[in-house]
Amino acid sequence: MLDASEGYTTADGRKIGGVVMEMKNITLRFGGVTAITDISFDIREGEIRAIIGPNGAGKSSMLNVISGFYVPQEGEVWFRGAKRPQMKPYEVARQGIARTFQNIALFEGMSVLDNVMTGRLTHMKTGLLSQAIWKGKAEEEETANREVAEKVIDFLEIQHIRKTPVSRLPYGLKKRVELARALAAEPKLLLLDEPMAGMNVEEKEDMSRFILDVNDEFGTTIALIEHDMGVVMDLSDRVVVMDYGKKIGDGSPDEVRNNQDVIDAYLGVAHD
Amino acid sequence: MPARESRRWEEKTLVQTSSDAGGLQSIPALLERNVAKYGTFPAYREKEFGIWQSWTWSETAAEIEALALGLINLGVNEGDFIAIIGRNRPYLYWSMVAAQMVGAVPVPLYQDAVAEEMAYVLGHCGARFVIVQDQEQVDKVIEVQDQLHQFEHLIYLDPRGLRKYDHSHLHQFSHVQDQGRAAHDEFITELKARCAKLDYDSTCVMLYTSGTTGKPKGVVLSNRNVIESAKSSSEFDKLRRDDEILAYLPMAWVGDFIFSIGQAYWCGFCVNCPESADTMMTDLREIGPTYYFAPPRVFETQLTTVMIRMEDAGTIKKKMFDHYMAHARKVGPDLLDGKPVGFMDRLKYKIGDLLVYGPLKNTLGFSRVRVGYTAGEAIGPEIFDFYRSLGINLKQLYGQTEATVFITAQPDGEVRSDTVGVPSPGVELKIAENGEVFYRSPGVFVEYYKNPESTADTKDPDGWVATGDAGFIEPETGHLRIIDRAKDVGQMADGSLFAPKYVENKLKFYPNILEAVVFGNNREQCTAFINIDLSAVGNWAERNNIAYASYQELAGHPQVMETIQRHVEEVNASVAEDPMLSGCQVHRFVVLHKELDADDGELTRTRKVRRRIIEEKFADIIAALYDGSNKVSTVTEVTYEDGRKGSIKATLEIREAKVIPVVPQKVAAE
Numbered sequence: 001m002l003d004a005s006e007g008y009t010t011a012d013g014r015k016i017g018g019v020v021m022e023m024k025n026i027t028l029r030f031g032g033v034t035a036i037t038d039i040s041f042d043i044r045e046g047e048i049r050a051i052i053g054p055n056g057a058g059k060s061s062m063l064n065v066i067s068g069f070y071v072p073q074e075g076e077v078w079f080r081g082a083k084r085p086q087m088k089p090y091e092v093a094r095q096g097i098a099r100t101f102q103n104i105a106l107f108e109g110m111s112v113l114d115n116v117m118t119g120r121l122t123h124m125k126t127g128l129l130s131q132a133i134w135k136g137k138a139e140e141e142e143t144a145n146r147e148v149a150e151k152v153i154d155f156l157e158i159q160h161i162r163k164t165p166v167s168r169l170p171y172g173l174k175k176r177v178e179l180a181r182a183l184a185a186e187p188k189l190l191l192l193d194e195p196m197a198g199m200n201v202e203e204k205e206d207m208s209r210f211i212l213d214v215n216d217e218f219g220t221t222i223a224l225i226e227h228d229m230g231v232v233m234d235l236s237d238r239v240v241v242m243d244y245g246k247k248i249g250d251g252s253p254d255e256v257r258n259n260q261d262v263i264d265a266y267l268g269v270a271h272d
Numbered sequence: 273m274p275a276r277e278s279r280r281w282e283e284k285t286l287v288q289t290s291s292d293a294g295g296l297q298s299i300p301a302l303l304e305r306n307v308a309k310y311g312t313f314p315a316y317r318e319k320e321f322g323i324w325q326s327w328t329w330s331e332t333a334a335e336i337e338a339l340a341l342g343l344i345n346l347g348v349n350e351g352d353f354i355a356i357i358g359r360n361r362p363y364l365y366w367s368m369v370a371a372q373m374v375g376a377v378p379v380p381l382y383q384d385a386v387a388e389e390m391a392y393v394l395g396h397c398g399a400r401f402v403i404v405q406d407q408e409q410v411d412k413v414i415e416v417q418d419q420l421h422q423f424e425h426l427i428y429l430d431p432r433g434l435r436k437y438d439h440s441h442l443h444q445f446s447h448v449q450d451q452g453r454a455a456h457d458e459f460i461t462e463l464k465a466r467c468a469k470l471d472y473d474s475t476c477v478m479l480y481t482s483g484t485t486g487k488p489k490g491v492v493l494s495n496r497n498v499i500e501s502a503k504s505s506s507e508f509d510k511l512r513r514d515d516e517i518l519a520y521l522p523m524a525w526v527g528d529f530i531f532s533i534g535q536a537y538w539c540g541f542c543v544n545c546p547e548s549a550d551t552m553m554t555d556l557r558e559i560g561p562t563y564y565f566a567p568p569r570v571f572e573t574q575l576t577t578v579m580i581r582m583e584d585a586g587t588i589k590k591k592m593f594d595h596y597m598a599h600a601r602k603v604g605p606d607l608l609d610g611k612p613v614g615f616m617d618r619l620k621y622k623i624g625d626l627l628v629y630g631p632l633k634n635t636l637g638f639s640r641v642r643v644g645y646t647a648g649e650a651i652g653p654e655i656f657d658f659y660r661s662l663g664i665n666l667k668q669l670y671g672q673t674e675a676t677v678f679i680t681a682q683p684d685g686e687v688r689s690d691t692v693g694v695p696s697p698g699v700e701l702k703i704a705e706n707g708e709v710f711y712r713s714p715g716v717f718v719e720y721y722k723n724p725e726s727t728a729d730t731k732d733p734d735g736w737v738a739t740g741d742a743g744f745i746e747p748e749t750g751h752l753r754i755i756d757r758a759k760d761v762g763q764m765a766d767g768s769l770f771a772p773k774y775v776e777n778k779l780k781f782y783p784n785i786l787e788a789v790v791f792g793n794n795r796e797q798c799t800a801f802i803n804i805d806l807s808a809v810g811n812w813a814e815r816n817n818i819a820y821a822s823y824q825e826l827a828g829h830p831q832v833m834e835t836i837q838r839h840v841e842e843v844n845a846s847v848a849e850d851p852m853l854s855g856c857q858v859h860r861f862v863v864l865h866k867e868l869d870a871d872d873g874e875l876t877r878t879r880k881v882r883r884r885i886i887e888e889k890f891a892d893i894i895a896a897l898y899d900g901s902n903k904v905s906t907v908t909e910v911t912y913e914d915g916r917k918g919s920i921k922a923t924l925e926i927r928e929a930k931v932i933p934v935v936p937q938k939v940a941a942e
Contacts, residue, residue, distance in 0.1 A: 013436065113322075150321035155432070160550035162322060213433050 007044055010237050017045030019078075020189060020221050021066065026075035028061055035061040036072070037245045043189065048215055049223045050232045052256075053242035054265060059225045060102060062242065063191050066223065067099050068092030080188075094122050096188035100178045100195060102225075108167040112177050115166055116152060119184030120145040152183045155217070156210060172203040176210070183214060190214070192224040196231055204228065208235055233257065241265070298470035298495045300373045302537040307333045310513060310540045316362035319547035319555055327362060329540065335449070337463070339370040342452030344459045346401070346425055346443070350375030350466060353397040353478070357381045357390070357413075358405025360519040360545045363429050363445060365532060367403045372476065375466040376401075379478045379490070380524040382877045383409065384870075386915050389488075391416035393480050397490055397721060398422040403445070406430040410437070472496040477533075478721060479526050481673050482876035490721035491526075491673045500714040501676040502534030504697040508681065509643045515541040515562045516640075520552050525878065526673040527647070531565055534676075556637030564644045568651035569879065571666075573807075574636055575655050576783050580811045596624035597661070604661030609685045629662045638664050645669045645681075648878060650754070650773075652781030653689040660687065668692050670752060674730065674737055675699075676715035680752045691751035701752065707742035708758040742771075760883065762793035768855035770798070775856050776881075778843045783808040784835060787868050789881055790858065791894060797859040799897040801890070802836055803867055809835075824865045824922055833927060836863055840929040848932035857931040860897050862904070864890075865922035871911045893924065902926050 007017045021043040028036040035058045043049045051059050064070040065077065068087045077084045079095060087095075098119070106115050123145060124131075126138040153159055156176055161169060166177060175195060182190055195211065196204045208231060214220050226232045232239060233253040241249035241256055243265040249256050256262055296302050306315070311330040318325055327335065348354065354371040356378055358364050368378040379397050381390060383405070390412055394402065400422050402413055410428050414437075417423055428434060429445045452459075476498040480488040505511075519532040532543045541563070546555040582593050603617045613621075633639045644659070647669040659666045665684065670692035671677040680701070682693035695701050699713040712735045719727045731737045742761045743754040755761065756773040764770050772790040779788035779802065786805040792798035804827050813820055813829070820826040844857040868874040873885050887894060889908070896904035905923045912918065 147321065150323075154321055157548065159322070159547045160554070209433075216435060217432060 010047075014046065014216075014237075016047045016237065019043070020045050020080060021223075022078040023062075023065070024076040024078065026062075026065060026072045026077070028058075028065060028070055028072045035245050036065070036242075038075075039242070039245075039247045040075075041240045041247065041250055043221060043223055044238075046215070046219050046221055047237040048211070048235055049221075050236035050239045051223065051225050051242065052227075052229075052232055052239055056244075057242040058245040059242055060193060063099070063193055063223070063225055066189075067097060067191055090122070093185065096186075097191065098182040098185040098187035098189075099191035100175075100182050100193060102193040102197060104171075104174045104178055106166045106174060106178055106181070109165060111163050111165055112158060112169070112180075113149065113153070113162050115177055116149045116180045116184045117145065119152075119181040120149060122185060123148075148186065149184050152180050155183070155213070156180050172199055172206075175199065175203075175207065179207075179210065179214075183218075183220075186218075187220060190220050190222045192222065192226075194225055194227065196226060196228055204231060211235060296499065297472045298372065298467075298474065299369055299476060299498070299533060299537055300467050300470060302499070303329075303333055303336065303369060306537065306540045313513065313540065314542045315536075315540075316365070316543050316545070317559075318362050318545040319551070319558075322547075324544075324558070326542075332362075332366065336366045336370045336373065338449040338452040339366055339445075340373040340452065340463055341455055341459050342448035342450075343370060343374050343376070343401070344462055344466075345451050345455045346427075346448065348374050348376050348401060350469075352376040352401065353379050353399040355379045355381055355394055355397070355399040355402040356404075356523065357383050357402065357409045358429065358523070359383055359549060360521075360523055360528070360532070361405065361429065362543070362545055364403065364405065364523060365519075365543065367427075368477065368529075368533060372470065373463060373467050375469065375474075377475045377478050379480070380522075380529070381480070382482075382522050382524045384522075385877065386871065386911075387412040387415045388915075391419050393488060393490075394420050394423060396487075397478060400424045401427065403427045404429070407433040410434060410442070470495065472499070475718070477529055479524060479529065479673050482878045482880070489723055489726055492718040492721050493526075493676055494718050497676040497715050497717060498530065498534045499538065500698065501678055502530060502538040504714075505530070505678050505681070506535050506539050508683070508697055509563075511535060511539045511541065511563060511643070513540040515539065515642070516559055517541065517543055517563050517565070518552075518556055518559050518561045519543050519545050520549075520556075521565065521567075522877070526677055527565060527671070530677045531563075553637065557635070558637075560637060560640040562640045562642045564638070564641045566644075566646060567648040567878075568646050568655065569649070571646060571651065571655050571659060572783070575658055576805065576808050578632070578636070579783065580808070583811070583815065593628055596628040597658075599624055600629060600661035601657060604663060605657065605687075608660055608663060608665060609687070625663070633662055633664065638662070641665065643667070647671060647692075649880070650777040651689060652777070654781060656689040670754065672737075672739060674717045675711060675713060676717070678713070678715060679709075679711050679739070682751075686749070686751070688751070691746065691749070691753050693752065694750050695752070701745065702736070703744060704738075706758065707744065707755070707761070709739045709741050709743045709752065709754070710736045711739065712736050764792055764798075764855045765794055765796045766855065769852055770856060771853055772798075772856070772883075774853055775800070775843065775847055775858065778846060779839065779858075782839045784812070784832075785839060787875075787881070789868075789883065789886055790856070791887070791897070792856065795898065797898075798856050799894070800840070800858045800861040801886070801893070802840075802861055802863045804832060804836070804863060806867075823867065824920065827863045827865055828922075828925065833863060833925060836861070837927055837929055844929060844931050848934050851934075854932075854934040858929050859931055860926055860928050862893060862897060862924050862926050864893075865906075865924060866908060866910060866920060869910075871913060872909070896926060 009015055019042045024040050026036055026039045051062055053059050065072055068089050071086050124141055126141050130138045153162060158176060196207050215222055239253055239256045241262045248261040248265055249259040296305060306329045312328050314326045315329040315332040316327045354376045356364050356367050371378040381393055404410055413426055425441050427443045427445055427448055431444050472495050474495055476493050476495045478490045478492050480490050517531055521528045536543050544559045546552045582590055599620055603613050603621055606613050641664050644664055644666040667682040667687050669681045670679050678696040679699055680693040681696050699711055702710045704710060716735055716737050740758050741754050742756055742758040743752055745752055756771040760772055762770040770792050775790045776788040779785050784805055785802055787803035789801040790798055806823055809826060809832060840858050840861055847857050848854045870877050874882060892906050893904055903923060903925060907919050907921050909917055909919050
């Protein structure tokens, strides 16, 4: 089974490395409401880690803690071997964590390409002035960043909408553009908040394919929240199950599927 | 990006091209000439990562040489077959030429074919090597590899998703090239020796015909076939080095092979490959080809899109469009043919060009088209005239895989929508007693691979080939007119002529009708299946606030049925005017609940109707068309793109269409 430091090999033969991110005894409260109670788990290099749970279990809050948007009252977040101090979300982004949102958060009036380019922002170093003048360094930098953006566009097969304003795109494609923007940041850790919500079967299949390809091709570590159990069980290497802010299960999809607490949380139990 | 240095190639070829032009007996020889003559001009362009990447003839030659050396390194022998599967990409075109260089035979396959179809072709030609584009094609080949006894190595272009695959028989394209470059000194003498053996009689390519009946047949074309056809057709249309084409039609289709390899290597013009199938229209506009080829369906779709967008345009724009298009229809074709047109009309056409035609052509990507062809099916006169009136030199061409495309073509200035033109240079035509068209030319294929019976059936000892089409030559102009497939032409129960395609084409000219199938052989009356065009009818429904949840629901909508009925009745009126074919009026018809599709075997991959299969599959509906009932319930099996099967149930309404009573004998007597 799992070794604390070494990592493991998945059923399909992928080597999973050491711990990239570790959540230690996280507790998050909003006033009197405790959203997350004393949760610990880790995310390992190269794995696809799913967080599941019924509505209101605190999954999105957990993701927001990982992305630095929420600061937990108790507990520590360790990222790549160091305890993470309190950070602004953009500082977290600079550390190599990118995310997509449950409700799409793209710039609707901008083209797909421009949206993807915004994912490169953390990689741009030239100042406002030199970018406005558009000479030398700034121009080189934009070209280099555009190249990365174009590779992502090619990877996610959205060339045909490169110049289309996002507002004109159907929902499924917007989701893909959001993934493209996150990928353009070349993240070490990619957080996906319900990447398949509201999609039809075909779109889900496409999205699953892309998630697996991203993991396979770039070795990106992925943490995702998803409601579709079929998708979660097929995609992920390990699953954390939450219910009412508590962790009720953690392990491979098979282990989780057979865990009585998990079954109870999803199907309900008779109260006598 | 592959390495693109041109290396020693240039010096070497410059010395070798002392051989005269008559020595150009293979595609690799033409490549060598092009390097010497046009070395620094672009040979290929492909849009990738949002930018048009280009390769000059010299760079192309270096790439092809590296691949050819790599293929020898992998163990390709002379006479091997190398299957090539994927969308139009420079790398795959290079693969074909590299295959020829090492003495192998390239066999391009339709990339959208399902695994089973591929298995047949790969097994039939016994391909030892397969070069494919991406994971999708790799998966298909792996799925059927157990049925293929000769298959050994698979080479892929795009490594995405393939990392975990077993690489004992799987090779990345660029690695094969790298290995070829590394083994340059070891194999270059071998490569040159193999190249030197190529002559006019060696096989240039083998193309599988889509086959409206039965299994596909492998048409073997020699270098003579391809180069002679490319040469005479290029001269016929005065194609030049600086022409541009967009390669977007299936690589397995003979037309693409002749345009993108035959004519491109003969003339030295540049082949542009689109970024993806979805970006075709944008890429077309960016490249602005000067030589353009499309089946009628593409022109129809474009015209439908224009019309739909004009419906949505503002009043002023729409008025302007209608006004100037009317003028263009009046004088445009005459201007194109160089006929006399009055000064005022010319002036008005110029203004129209500035306001409407120019911008429209630009949007369509046709601004620079010097020569445009349509072939494969009949094109609707309205569609044809629309493009010609805009000043686009669109012409018709009649050809076949077995003829290396060209049988007849329309010369500039003699273009009409109802003929397919005069015999191409070097082609002889004759019409058999039953009306079937025969031809003989330097382009006539060598044989059907491993199928001497079919070869003998099609090609007689004197070299005459049966086209399978019935037609006649117009005495006054010498133009050929095609009526229908010879085997589809039949007789009605009363002995009058039955030519289904003639009626179907008339029906299909309506934008609302995508496909039509007419029945009536040996029957009292003709009946028809109709497929609606979802984009045209869907747009109409949207504008008229007609709600529909599915294709099936829209197809069965009473108002749609009304519209289709009007179309059918108009066609009947027009068919009735032809004394020979007036018996072919459609008495009853049904609007089908599903689109006829190649995946279900109802159409060929080039979208020709497969009558026998449709008759079997929809036997219940046909029976209902003839038994007088006004409704039929049916269950139809459908195949999804990934090969899974499902079924749809429907109850279809059968409608009667008004026919014009005609008494052919009386017409004949007058």
